[in-house]
Amino acid sequence: MMFASSWSDRADDSGNARFTSQAATAEDLLKAQTVGLVNLNDYRKRRAEALDRKERGDSAGDSGASTPLDGASTPKAVFKKKRKVAAKGKLSFGADDDEDTENNFSKTPTPRENTPGSEVEGKVARKKLGANSSIGLKPRVMTKTALQREAQHAELARQDFLVMREAVKATEVVIPFVFYDGTNVPGGRCRIKKGEQIWLFLDKARKVGAELGVGGDKSRRDWARVSVDDLMLVRGEVILPHHYDIYYFLFNRVTGFDGPIFDYSAQPTKASPSATDADAEKDTAAYDPLAQPLKKKSKESSIPDEELEGFHEDPSTTKVVDRRWYERNKHIFPASTWTEYAPDKDLSSVQRKDAEGNAFFFT
Numbered sequence: 001m002m003f004a005s006s007w008s009d010r011a012d013d014s015g016n017a018r019f020t021s022q023a024a025t026a027e028d029l030l031k032a033q034t035v036g037l038v039n040l041n042d043y044r045k046r047r048a049e050a051l052d053r054k055e056r057g058d059s060a061g062d063s064g065a066s067t068p069l070d071g072a073s074t075p076k077a078v079f080k081k082k083r084k085v086a087a088k089g090k091l092s093f094g095a096d097d098d099e100d101t102e103n104n105f106s107k108t109p110t111p112r113e114n115t116p117g118s119e120v121e122g123k124v125a126r127k128k129l130g131a132n133s134s135i136g137l138k139p140r141v142m143t144k145t146a147l148q149r150e151a152q153h154a155e156l157a158r159q160d161f162l163v164m165r166e167a168v169k170a171t172e173v174v175i176p177f178v179f180y181d182g183t184n185v186p187g188g189r190c191r192i193k194k195g196e197q198i199w200l201f202l203d204k205a206r207k208v209g210a211e212l213g214v215g216g217d218k219s220r221r222d223w224a225r226v227s228v229d230d231l232m233l234v235r236g237e238v239i240l241p242h243h244y245d246i247y248y249f250l251f252n253r254v255t256g257f258d259g260p261i262f263d264y265s266a267q268p269t270k271a272s273p274s275a276t277d278a279d280a281e282k283d284t285a286a287y288d289p290l291a292q293p294l295k296k297k298s299k300e301s302s303i304p305d306e307e308l309e310g311f312h313e314d315p316s317t318t319k320v321v322d323r324r325w326y327e328r329n330k331h332i333f334p335a336s337t338w339t340e341y342a343p344d345k346d347l348s349s350v351q352r353k354d355a356e357g358n359a360f361f362f363t
Contacts, residue, residue: 026054164268169195169247171272173264174308176315177205180234181325184316188212191305194250194264199242202231205320232326234319235261238347239340254341255348261341264309271303 029050034043140146171194179185190204206226233240238256248254250266305311329335339347353359 026050029053165247165251166195167268167272167274168250168266169193169245171269172303172308173246174305174311175201175318176310176313177318177320178315179205179209180319180321182329184319186315187320189305189311191308192246194246197243197245198233198240199228202228202233202242202320206231209320226322230323232321232323234321234338236317237334237338239338241341244341255346257339257347257350257352269309271308 026047027050030047033046033050038046172191173194174189174191176189177187179187187205188208190201190208192201192204206228228242236256236258238261240261246262246264247266249260249262250264253266254261326335326338330338337352339350341347351359
């Protein structure tokens with residue numbers, strides 16, 4: 001057993017404390033923890049603890065913190081107040097993550113460049129897009145100037161098409177034909193423009209029949225009295241309505257049972273009138289306002305019939321038929337095979353049948 005230092009010794013030491021160093025030594029720590037009789041083993045243990053605390057205090061550099069000498073057995077630990085991180089704007093469902101954010105505020109955040117998602121985004125952003133070779137048209141800038149230029153080109157193209165269409169409609173063709181009343185009666189040839197309608201061709205054919213006297217003298221008078229409404233034009237085996245013009249069949253490439261109804265060109269040919277000829281017809285210097293329309297001299301084409309389209313066609317392809325005869329014999333071949341043209345019907349793919357619904361063996 002050892003006897004620790006007395007209260008008088010500590011009083012003397014405390015009286016001179018103002019003149020001594022404020023840093024607690026290992027002996028001071030040992031005196032503060034041992035009062036009265038102490039077991040030798042406890043004394044050695046506390047002395048080792050005092051030395052250990054002194055060494056740890058010197059290494060940490062905590063020179064201002066001294067061990068109290070007022071008899072406290074264990075010094076109070078000093079806690080540092082945690083600094084709160086200012087909360088940023090969060091979503092409503094992010095309230096559950098507040099505690100995790102406060103507990104992990106001292107951790108170093110992982111840079112966004114090191115995350116896998118950022119690498120993928122970076123690669124996509126840096127990818128250079130090339131031109132699509134499968135697209136034939138190049139992209140155009142849709143600015144006001146470009147739109148105006150495109151509208152001007154479209155207007156010029158429209159005007160060019162109108163001029164070309166008028167030139168084609170003014171082109172003359174020669175159509176050989178026959179009068180049909182069960183047999184083919186030669187009728188001759190009619191010269192007509194592509195822009196003229198079917199009824200006008202029938203009127204010219206009627207005049208040709210009256211001049212030729214088809215069927216004798218009595219038939220000549222009948223041809224002179226017959227109306228255009230009583231005549232039909234059968235092209236191949238298709239009955240053409242009166243109000244259609246020839247250019248309609250050319251422009252739309254209308255086909256019959258055996259091919260195009262009119263196999264003429266839909267583009268200007270050498271027989272097409274030029275722009276100078278059209279201006280000559282509209283010359284105001286040669287215009288006579290007192291001239292009667294019936295007495296005006298029509299300008300004949302200088303191109304002979306042999307050089308016009310259709311001159312070498314088979315006359316039996318174009319038939320001029322009396323409608324009254326057709327109504328009496330439309331159940332008899334070949335009138336039973338004739339079909340009236342309709343725009344919504346594709347004759348090239350129609351299965352041909354007779355009046356009783358029997359399919360023809362040659363189709």
